[in-house]
Amino acid sequence: MRQTDILVIGGGIAGTATTCFLAQHGRQVLLLEQSELAAEASGLNAGTLWATGWGRTPDLSSTLCMGSLEIFQTLQLDLGYDLEFRQDGSLQAMQTEEEHAFARREAQKLLARGHHVELLDSRDARDIEPALAPGIVGCLYYPYGGNADPVKTALALASLAQRRGATILTHHEVTDIAHLDDGAYQVVTPLATFRAKTLVGDHSRTGVNCLLAERGSSCCSVCTRRDSSQPSVQFAPVLEWSHSLRFIVQLFQHYETG
Numbered sequence: 001m002r003q004t005d006i007l008v009i010g011g012g013i014a015g016t017a018t019t020c021f022l023a024q025h026g027r028q029v030l031l032l033e034q035s036e037l038a039a040e041a042s043g044l045n046a047g048t049l050w051a052t053g054w055g056r057t058p059d060l061s062s063t064l065c066m067g068s069l070e071i072f073q074t075l076q077l078d079l080g081y082d083l084e085f086r087q088d089g090s091l092q093a094m095q096t097e098e099e100h101a102f103a104r105r106e107a108q109k110l111l112a113r114g115h116h117v118e119l120l121d122s123r124d125a126r127d128i129e130p131a132l133a134p135g136i137v138g139c140l141y142y143p144y145g146g147n148a149d150p151v152k153t154a155l156a157l158a159s160l161a162q163r164r165g166a167t168i169l170t171h172h173e174v175t176d177i178a179h180l181d182d183g184a185y186q187v188v189t190p191l192a193t194f195r196a197k198t199l200v201g202d203h204s205r206t207g208v209n210c211l212l213a214e215r216g217s218s219c220c221s222v223c224t225r226r227d228s229s230q231p232s233v234q235f236a237p238v239l240e241w242s243h244s245l246r247f248i249v250q251l252f253q254h255y256e257t258g
Contacts, residue, residue, distance in 0.1 A: 001193045004030040009201035012042030016157040023164035034173035038154035051144040056114030081156035083148045090145025100137045
């Protein structure tokens with residue numbers, strides 16, 4: 001049986017990022033992925049990065065967005081990973097008057113807090129991106145936004161995690177989870193059995209959810225669940241891939257307070 005302090009289930013952007021930063025902080029961490037890294041939702045999105053600047057009073061949202069941009073910059077510019085990262089602005093299209101009215105209200109709120117966003121009509125939006133359909137009503141323009149390849153980003157985080165000492169195993173589908181008497185977890189795959197002090201995972205994975213439910217454990221929509229009558233299992237929600245920093249912040253808050 002292989003042993004580790006922390007076992008991460010799921011090799012998407014949240015799993016690889018969590019593994020990477022846990023390893024950076026000296027944790028012994030092992031990641032299991034049932035197929036290939038970034039093979040599911042993390043590899044099937046547009047890779048758009050939405051950011052509006054820090055604002056007059058930085059809050060959690062602006063810290064996560066701008067902090068995420070710094071991570072992309074570090075990976076590509078400082079560490080040499082090719083993410084196809086470009087910070088050249090992002091456009092969010094509106095196709096109806098109702099969407100346009102909602103976007104106008106949101107833009108007004110953001111501008112009032114010192115953020116950077118611009119409401120464009122169809123002509124101005126197509127001047128920035130000629131490929132936009134002529135029939136759109138307008139766009140919200142995020143000058144701090146950008147784009148990166150989601151698969152390359154997840155693979156870069158996995159590579160950096162391994163350089164920092166983490167172990168990443170693909171084609172290890174979790175088939176059983178047991179909460180042991182000493183508080184540790186036993187995780188079984190067809191290829192090996194693992195023992196971990198802490199379990200971290202992606203609760204979008206129905207199979208893992210069912211295994212936990214069968215044993216009286218449950219996952220929550222944020223990060224951790226503490227219940228004196230149930231085993232303590234740390235579980236990550238499905239996150240928009242460019243905002244996985246939110247989970248990392250919450251995970252380390254758990255370690256600081258737990």
